[in-house]
Amino acid sequence: MEIYKSLDDIKDKPAVVLAVGSFDGLHQGHHAIIDAVRTEANRQGVKSMIITFAPTPREVLSGQKVIALMKPEEKIAKIQSLGIDIVCVKHFDLAFAKMGRDDFIKRLLTYLDLKTLVAGPDHHIGRKHEGSISYLHEAGKVHGFDLIIVPKARYKGVDISSQLIRKTLKEGNIEDVNATLGYTYNILGSIVRGVKRGRSLGFPTLNIKQDLFPVMIPGYGVYCVTVLLEGKRLPAVCNIGVRPTFLEDHLSIEVHVINTHLESLYGKPIEIYFERFVREERKFESKDALIEQIRKDIEKCKTY
Numbered sequence: 001m002e003i004y005k006s007l008d009d010i011k012d013k014p015a016v017v018l019a020v021g022s023f024d025g026l027h028q029g030h031h032a033i034i035d036a037v038r039t040e041a042n043r044q045g046v047k048s049m050i051i052t053f054a055p056t057p058r059e060v061l062s063g064q065k066v067i068a069l070m071k072p073e074e075k076i077a078k079i080q081s082l083g084i085d086i087v088c089v090k091h092f093d094l095a096f097a098k099m100g101r102d103d104f105i106k107r108l109l110t111y112l113d114l115k116t117l118v119a120g121p122d123h124h125i126g127r128k129h130e131g132s133i134s135y136l137h138e139a140g141k142v143h144g145f146d147l148i149i150v151p152k153a154r155y156k157g158v159d160i161s162s163q164l165i166r167k168t169l170k171e172g173n174i175e176d177v178n179a180t181l182g183y184t185y186n187i188l189g190s191i192v193r194g195v196k197r198g199r200s201l202g203f204p205t206l207n208i209k210q211d212l213f214p215v216m217i218p219g220y221g222v223y224c225v226t227v228l229l230e231g232k233r234l235p236a237v238c239n240i241g242v243r244p245t246f247l248e249d250h251l252s253i254e255v256h257v258i259n260t261h262l263e264s265l266y267g268k269p270i271e272i273y274f275e276r277f278v279r280e281e282r283k284f285e286s287k288d289a290l291i292e293q294i295r296k297d298i299e300k301c302k303t304y
Contacts, residue, residue, distance in 0.1 A: 001080045004088040007051075007111040015046040015113040016086065020125065022056045024162040025069030026078050028182045029120065029153035034082050036150050037118045046115055047085040053092035058163075060092050067216040069162060069169075071188075101126030105139050116146040155180045172219035174274045184226075186273045187215055189253065191265045203294050205239075206262070208253040208270060217253070222278040224301040227255055228271040234260055237294075237301050238272055241281035258298060276304055 004010055017040045023030045034050065041048035052075065059066035070078070072089060079087050090096070099107075104125050108114055117136060125131035131139075133149065140147045152159040160180045169177050169185065177185050189208040210217070220241040227236045236257045242250060255272060278297050284290040 001084060002086045003076060004086070006090065007088060007107060010086075010088070010111050013111060013113050014049075014086065015044075015115055016049040017041040017044065017046060017116040017118060018049045018051065018108070018112065018114055019118040020051040021053075021120075021123070022058070022162065023050065023052045023075060023079070024056055025165055025181060026075060027153070027160050027162065027165060027180050028155070029160045031082070031182055032153050033118055033120060033150045034079065034084060036148055038083050040116050040118065040148060041085070044115055046113075048083070049086040049088070049112070050079055050084050051088045051090060052079075053090050055092060057092050057097065060094060060097060067166075067214060069165060069185075069216055071211070071213045071215060098127050101131030101135055101139075104131065105143065109143055114143070114145045116148055118148045118150060120152060121149055122152075166216060169216055170219050172221045172223075172277050172280070174218055174223060174277050177218075178274070184273045184275060185218070186271050187211070187217055188269065188271050191268050191270055193266055203256050203291075203298070204262075205254040205256045206265065206270065208255060208272070210253065218274055218277075220281045222281065222297050223274050224276040224278055224304045225255065226273040226275060227257060228273070229257075229262075229265070230268065234258070235301065236272075237278070237297050238274070239281065256294075256298070258302065276301075 017037050019033050019037045021030070021033070037050065038048045054072045056066055056068065076087055076089065117140065119133065119136065121133065123133060123136070125136070133147075136147050139145075154160060155176070158164065165177055165180055168180070174185065188211040190211075191206050192209045193207065217240060221239075223238045223240070225236050225238040227234050234257050236255050239252070239254045241252065253272075255270070278300055284293065
């Protein structure tokens, strides 16, 4: 796959079928659009192409930090796995956001022999969303490219969107998150030293520091997870929260790997794949009550 940071870097004006968007999380709706791009490009015998953005337009236009659902390199790798020939990861800023719809189309046509544009039914381009689907139909007639509209993917009667997935993830509904994504949500981090409280309870845990490029973490609670550690996939229990039983107030991510003895892992990378929600985080009246609940959590995860 060819990877570019700007359209200016693309040479020889390739003939392409193209889709443009944030594609944050690459959920089922995005998969449908990418599938349509690849299928149409194969039919025409031209290259398939995606233009995506970092940071997301929502973050730039709102002026507020919006935590992404995946790192840019993860997004590129997943697009590649879906069989796309070219991806351009455009830096999105306020100057780009002010570009008019006509100028955006002209820029595409300067560097690309655009055969077909693929989009969702609510897609738009240009400043203040002025380039609607009806505009793109007319632009296609003028400039000689076709437009394919891909219907919204739906889950439980609701349109799938990155915004919906963020809300669902914050609520801890990881099964619904995974269903709308079409894959298991994961975060990356490294193992750091903790206060060894889990060990004192009889359940040693790995304390996780999230990757330097933060992606959104699920809501507070206990989860059944799979971890990828030193090339091995291992079943585990993950707690995300502030450990209220011990009167702490800072966020912690802890993982107890089931039936596995682990040593000397400080500084090692770890990937955590969230499979199922087990329970909400809560304060326990005693150490013994917490230990008993941890035992139940582990047994529940074993059944999964």
